[in-house]
Amino acid sequence: MMDTGIATPAPAAVEIALPKPPSVARRMFGHPGLVIGLALLGLCVAMAVLAPLIAPYDPYTQNLDARLIPPVWLEKGSWAHPLGTDNLGRDYFSRTLYGARISLLIGLSVMLISGIIGTTLGLVAGYFGGRVDLVVNFIITARLAMPVVLVALAVVAMIGGSLLVVILTLGLLKWDRFAVVMRSATMQVRSLDYVAAAEAAGASRLRVLAGEILPNVFPHLIVVATVEAGSAILLEAALSFLGLGVQPPLPSWGLMIAEAKNFMFFSFWLIAIPGTALAALVLGINLVGDGLRDVFAPEGRA
Amino acid sequence: MLIYTLKRLALAILVALFVSAVAFVLLRLSGDPALAIAGEGAREADVEMIRKTYGLDRPLPIQYLDWLTTILRGDLGQSLYFRTSVWSLIVDKLPVTFLIGGLSILFALALAIPLGVLAAVFAGSWIDRAALAIAVVGQALPTFFFALVLMMLFSIQLRWLPVSGSDTWWHYVMPTIALGYYVTPPMMRLVRAGMIEVLGSDYIRTARAKGLSTTSVVFKHGLRNAVVPVVALAAVQLGYLLGGSIVIETIFALDGLGYLAYQSITHKDFPVTQAVLLLLSLLYVLLTLAADLLNAFLDPRIRVA
Amino acid sequence: MSGTALTPRRKASLLEVKGLTVDIRTPSGPLQAVRDISFEVDRGETVCLVGESGCGKSITSLAIMGLLPRSATCRAERLAFDGIDLTTIDRHRRNDLRGNRMAMIFQEPMTALNPAWTIGEQLIEVHRRHIGKGDKVARARAVDLLAKVGIASPAERLGQYPHQLSGGLRQRVMIAMALMCEPELLVADEPTTALDVTIQAQILRLLADIRRDLGIALLLITHDLGVVARIADRVNVMYAGAIVESATAAELFAAPRHPYTQGLLACLPRPGVTMAGDRLGTIPGVVPSLVGGITGCAFRSRCGHAVPACAAPVPARTASPTHTFTCVHAHVGEREPA
Numbered sequence: 001m002m003d004t005g006i007a008t009p010a011p012a013a014v015e016i017a018l019p020k021p022p023s024v025a026r027r028m029f030g031h032p033g034l035v036i037g038l039a040l041l042g043l044c045v046a047m048a049v050l051a052p053l054i055a056p057y058d059p060y061t062q063n064l065d066a067r068l069i070p071p072v073w074l075e076k077g078s079w080a081h082p083l084g085t086d087n088l089g090r091d092y093f094s095r096t097l098y099g100a101r102i103s104l105l106i107g108l109s110v111m112l113i114s115g116i117i118g119t120t121l122g123l124v125a126g127y128f129g130g131r132v133d134l135v136v137n138f139i140i141t142a143r144l145a146m147p148v149v150l151v152a153l154a155v156v157a158m159i160g161g162s163l164l165v166v167i168l169t170l171g172l173l174k175w176d177r178f179a180v181v182m183r184s185a186t187m188q189v190r191s192l193d194y195v196a197a198a199e200a201a202g203a204s205r206l207r208v209l210a211g212e213i214l215p216n217v218f219p220h221l222i223v224v225a226t227v228e229a230g231s232a233i234l235l236e237a238a239l240s241f242l243g244l245g246v247q248p249p250l251p252s253w254g255l256m257i258a259e260a261k262n263f264m265f266f267s268f269w270l271i272a273i274p275g276t277a278l279a280a281l282v283l284g285i286n287l288v289g290d291g292l293r294d295v296f297a298p299e300g301r302a
Numbered sequence: 303m304l305i306y307t308l309k310r311l312a313l314a315i316l317v318a319l320f321v322s323a324v325a326f327v328l329l330r331l332s333g334d335p336a337l338a339i340a341g342e343g344a345r346e347a348d349v350e351m352i353r354k355t356y357g358l359d360r361p362l363p364i365q366y367l368d369w370l371t372t373i374l375r376g377d378l379g380q381s382l383y384f385r386t387s388v389w390s391l392i393v394d395k396l397p398v399t400f401l402i403g404g405l406s407i408l409f410a411l412a413l414a415i416p417l418g419v420l421a422a423v424f425a426g427s428w429i430d431r432a433a434l435a436i437a438v439v440g441q442a443l444p445t446f447f448f449a450l451v452l453m454m455l456f457s458i459q460l461r462w463l464p465v466s467g468s469d470t471w472w473h474y475v476m477p478t479i480a481l482g483y484y485v486t487p488p489m490m491r492l493v494r495a496g497m498i499e500v501l502g503s504d505y506i507r508t509a510r511a512k513g514l515s516t517t518s519v520v521f522k523h524g525l526r527n528a529v530v531p532v533v534a535l536a537a538v539q540l541g542y543l544l545g546g547s548i549v550i551e552t553i554f555a556l557d558g559l560g561y562l563a564y565q566s567i568t569h570k571d572f573p574v575t576q577a578v579l580l581l582l583s584l585l586y587v588l589l590t591l592a593a594d595l596l597n598a599f600l601d602p603r604i605r606v607a
Numbered sequence: 608m609s610g611t612a613l614t615p616r617r618k619a620s621l622l623e624v625k626g627l628t629v630d631i632r633t634p635s636g637p638l639q640a641v642r643d644i645s646f647e648v649d650r651g652e653t654v655c656l657v658g659e660s661g662c663g664k665s666i667t668s669l670a671i672m673g674l675l676p677r678s679a680t681c682r683a684e685r686l687a688f689d690g691i692d693l694t695t696i697d698r699h700r701r702n703d704l705r706g707n708r709m710a711m712i713f714q715e716p717m718t719a720l721n722p723a724w725t726i727g728e729q730l731i732e733v734h735r736r737h738i739g740k741g742d743k744v745a746r747a748r749a750v751d752l753l754a755k756v757g758i759a760s761p762a763e764r765l766g767q768y769p770h771q772l773s774g775g776l777r778q779r780v781m782i783a784m785a786l787m788c789e790p791e792l793l794v795a796d797e798p799t800t801a802l803d804v805t806i807q808a809q810i811l812r813l814l815a816d817i818r819r820d821l822g823i824a825l826l827l828i829t830h831d832l833g834v835v836a837r838i839a840d841r842v843n844v845m846y847a848g849a850i851v852e853s854a855t856a857a858e859l860f861a862a863p864r865h866p867y868t869q870g871l872l873a874c875l876p877r878p879g880v881t882m883a884g885d886r887l888g889t890i891p892g893v894v895p896s897l898v899g900g901i902t903g904c905a906f907r908s909r910c911g912h913a914v915p916a917c918a919a920p921v922p923a924r925t926a927s928p929t930h931t932f933t934c935v936h937a938h939v940g941e942r943e944p945a
Contacts, residue, residue, distance in 0.1 A: 141590075154329065154579075512736070
């Protein structure tokens with residue numbers, strides 16, 4: 001047996017204290033995309049909520065003497081109608097404000113309906129696996145094979161267009177992404193130890209789903225929800241543009257663009273304003289979704 | 303590989319059948335086909351007779367099976383609105399839609415791949431952020447709005463391109479851009495994510511250790527591996543584009559499948575609507591299958607097992 | 608610790624490393640992965656860099672090859688290959704050297720080859736890039752080399768993909784790939800660590816044969832003293848980013864001077880000496896964090912001979928013209944002769 005003298009180390013401190021990682025709140029405010037997104041989204045929400053207070057005119061009131069007045073920054077524009085008027089003399093600023101309500105309402109309600117359907121399907125498929133998973137997968141594939149726009153058009157053509165019909169139709173059609181993402185997230189979480197622990201402790205299936213799995217797939221859920229909300233808003237706009245969505249005289253931004261199409265050559269602002277509003281709202285929602293995902297799980301950035 | 307393909311093919315057919323059934327039920331529920339055939343203001347007796355002649359008084363499942371067997375024989379029925387065979391209508395309009403869809407995907411790939419590679423190679427830099435910003439804005443822009451903006455800019459203001467119609471290749475430029483830009487961001491992100499992952503792998507380090515040029519490392523070694531899922535996604539996106547071209551075709555007055563579907567829906571032309579729905583879902587399913595096969599083929603680990 | 612006198616000056620070394628320092632940017636601050644090290648590799652010589660995980664030996668090899676990640680900055684008093692200054696060389700000339708006159712093989716054969724291209728293509732492209740005498744010549748050479756590294760039916764292997772080969776075979780292919788352009792220096796970063804023990808021995812024997820037949824200089828990075836014993840001419844022992852002892856293999860195993868080297872050797876069972884039931888040595892403690900830099904001897908937190916003087920810059924000592932080490936003590940717990 002050799003003696004190398006390496007028995008008791010002399011404790012010389014060579015450690016350095018590492019700085020603490022930034023808190024969640026700090027990460028949120030340090031993320032430029034998230035901040036811009038929240039600002040845009042906040043602006044639209046403010047427009048929608050405060051519309052009755054800020055709108056200078058009633059969005060439905062026509063004034064045939066004041067048709068096609070340009071916005072204030074073009075010549076012949078005036079502050080009386082800061083964003084101009086449309087072909088029926090309705091004030092565009094007021095219509096744009098009220099249009100925010102429709103878009104936000106659509107986004108929110110479709111997200112909720114499709115979210116509930118899709119999340120339930122995804123959770124169930126991911127948790128139970130086996131035959132249940134096969135069936136759900138088949139349903140998802142079948143739903144993906146259906147061209148959403150066409151089916152929505154067909155349904156609306158049948159029943160007649162209205163806000164409620166559009167919401168229900170889109171809600172019942174657009175749950176696929178929720179289902180797919182929730183399914184894979186559930187499968188990942190499911191195999192983790194604390195789920196097994198809960199099951200071993202005898203918790204009922206429902207309890208495990210609600211108590212263990214749902215809280216942990218929540219970040220994924222938020223991200224998909226924002227994407228789907230934005231997508232629903234764009235879909236409604238497209239349907240209304242084709243005349244098979246919300247019906248006039250509701251100030252849906254998509255409908256406003258459709259109505260303005262015939263006048264677009266000389267009055268392009270009639271299209272530009274609601275179009276930009278749509279883009280800004282969806283951009284805000286997407287940025288918020290991306291930002292939240294980055295804050296919760298930065299490794300997945302792309 | 304073969305068994306895999308056959309299994310997926312079987313699944314594809316099952317899905318298509320299921321979708322056709324759903325479409326069938328949906329449309330039958332929309333109203334009375336007999337009434338539509340008879341026309342407005344027809345007498346009750348006439349409608350009843352039509353119902354019997356077309357077998358529309360039988361139970362729904364029987365009608366479906368009947369319709370299915372007819373379809374399988376290749377008979378898609380008669381269009382109520384156009385008064386010609388549905389088959390001839392589809393054959394007539396399909397090429398336009400295929401052309402736009404195909405060109406749009408190529409356009410999207412031509413944009414997504416270079417942008418994604420640049421963003422990945424310079425990850426974290428301003429180039430990367432700019433590319434992501436373009437992607438994010440692109441996904442927020444409504445397709446029909448963008449189409450109208452393009453039309454305003456290139457047809458009206460600059461007069462470079464024709465406004466609408468489908469006579470020359472120039473007519474397809476704006477529709478391709480309008481349709482293609484929307485599917486570019488997801489593909490760009492996939493290229494970027496794939497490249498970032500690939501560029502960090504060991505075999506890239508080996509390639510650099512061999513003194514290969516940057517081009518060779520990035521493209522021959524990097525992109526070759528990263529692009530596999532992108533091609534698969536492109537196939538799926540194509541399916542989506544074929545179904546979503548309805549708006550673009552309407553705006554640019556292109557006589558394709560989407561516009562046909564729109565017309566048939568607004569005129570309650572059931573045979574055409576059903577046929578188009580069935581065709582599009584079948585196409586989508588086949589394209590998804592093609593995507594899977596492409597995936598398997600492009601990866602030597604699966605192809606040469 | 609000054610980088611000037613660790614190895615005695617030699618004439619016309621193939622690889623000269625003097626005062627090499629590599630810093631890595633981390634979220635917590637700069638990490639000194641390699642701290643002012645110096646060593647040389649002569650033509651045809653086998654030099655080993657030994658140390659435990661995280662001691663900086665791999666980073667050193669990457670710095671020499673110019674393959675450091677973007678977050679790393681490298682500076683050296685002198686870093687030269689065959690007299691060519693590698694610190695000032697431009698990117699294109701660097702690329703011309705890599706794979707051509709200086710080649711590298713890595714630790715993980717399973718992931719080091721591109722799954723999308725055939726073995727043949729990956730072998731040929733190096734030749735095509737640097738020698739450029741046409742694919743036929745390259746092909747012939749590839750077949751020749753595959754045979755030399757002990758792969759059966761080499762011509763058929765060219766058309767195969769990496770996933771069709773086992774780990775040992777892949778490592779042989781890596782070696783063949785490194786030899787395609789007849790390099791003068793082969794840098795091998797833990798080439799046998801990821802392989803089965805029996806395959807390890809084969810690969811080592813292969814490397815020794817190559818070195819003998821082709822006269823290549825070999826810089827071998829390893830944590831395994833057993834590997835060192837089989838193949839090294841000279842050994843540099845690294846700890847926490849610095850070289851603590853440098854000697855010929857014979858000197859190192861016979862009379863290690865640095866407490867860390869002694870500790871390492873104590874961990875190895877010696878056939879004929881270590882009896883069943885004996886306890887193997889261990890080195891208690893962990894490697895210190897290299898973030899923010901270290902003053903004095905980095906080993907003092909684990910050394911049984913540490914004294915207050917160890918916190919100050921440590922002197923370099925010479926045990927023989929070819930044997931140097933850095934320690935406060937001149938003589939520490941000498942081992943009994945084997």
